[in-house]
Amino acid sequence: MKADYKNWVPKGMVLGTLAVTCVLLVIAMILGIKSVPGIVFLVLTVLSALGTLWMFLMYKAFSYNGTRQMSRHIIEGVSSYVKIPDGGKCLDVGCGSGALSIACAKKNPGAQIIGIDRWGKEYASFSKNLCESNSVAEGVNNTSFQQGDACKLDFNDESFDAVTSNYVYHNIPSKDRQAILLETLRTLKKGGTFAIHDIMSKSKYGDMESFVEKLKTMGYEDVRLIDTTNGMFMNKWESTWMGLTGSAILMGRK
Template sequence: MKANYKNWMPKGMIKGALISTVVLCALTCLVGIGTIIGKILLVLTVLSAFMTIWMFLMYRAFSYNGTRQMSKQIIEGVSSYVKIPDGGVGLDVGCGSAALTIACARKNPNARMIGIDRWGKEYASFSKNLCESNAVAEGVSNTTFQQGDAVKLDFDDETFDAVTSNYVYHNVPSKNRQRIQRSYSKRVYPGG
């Protein structure tokens, strides 16, 4: 069994962008570029094509098992800084497919890592079951996973010795980002 960490850029988004580009291109051809509507459709087609190419390039760059392995490098780099005392507990907020949770657990074998995520419809290919399967595939047993919301954590203050998060803050509404940062700091560094 091999871990499946998925990709930050879902294939479905790339397919949707490609379909949009094809449809816009067809409409542009039908209308012709001699009209204002045709020119607007042409601009939209070009923008959609650039977006599709960008998404495809991001998919390749962030592939955990691809040639660039940017995600793997980021995960290994972040986890190398996480030091949890023996018997301690770490929290990974927005764990997705558990790559960072598992990497931190592996580097801190005498501690426990909890991964939380809301696993919403935007990233439907990510789930608690996927996280648990990845932990088993990696031979890591000091992890647990649960549904949770980064904006409203269901843990007491000072519960964790370390809090990690990767690829999450862009999904949090900007009005909540500062509050979350202060909340995490308080949970890890009392009085901070």
């Protein structure tokens, strides 16, 4: 049995845009490419084709079994920052297919990793059952998974020795993603560590440098914002064409 972490770019999304491109092309041909409506649909076809190509390249880059394997590099990289004492607990917010939870479990065999996710229709291939199956396939027994809402966590203050997350919060419609970060950090014990990786651009998160300073004034220690587009997980060109500009790890200790 082999773990199946799926792809962060769903195959159905790629095939869906390809189907739209084909439909647009057929309509353009029926209308006639020399007519005004036909030209309009031809332009739409080209734009849709470019979108399909972008999604296909993203799909290949994020594939766990492909050449680039960016997903695997990111998961291994983020999990290396998660330190949990034996007997401790870690919360992985937005666990998806369980990849980060399982990586943290492997690196911290004496700790318990709890992964939560809403497993919505946007990522229908991800599920609690998939996370549990992947844990079995990877031979780890210190993980558990449950339904949860990142905006309102069903855990008391200071419940965990570590909290982590990867590429989750930018997907949540919100005008204040820093508030979502604080909701996650609320569950962290005094002395606990955190490592949260996301697209922390100003347009999505506001001024993160100021947020780092805010955490320090709140008593958090060794708070850092680590750029992951400088060769750590990807280069600047990759982050640009993939739409991942601003990717960074927010890490530190409470």
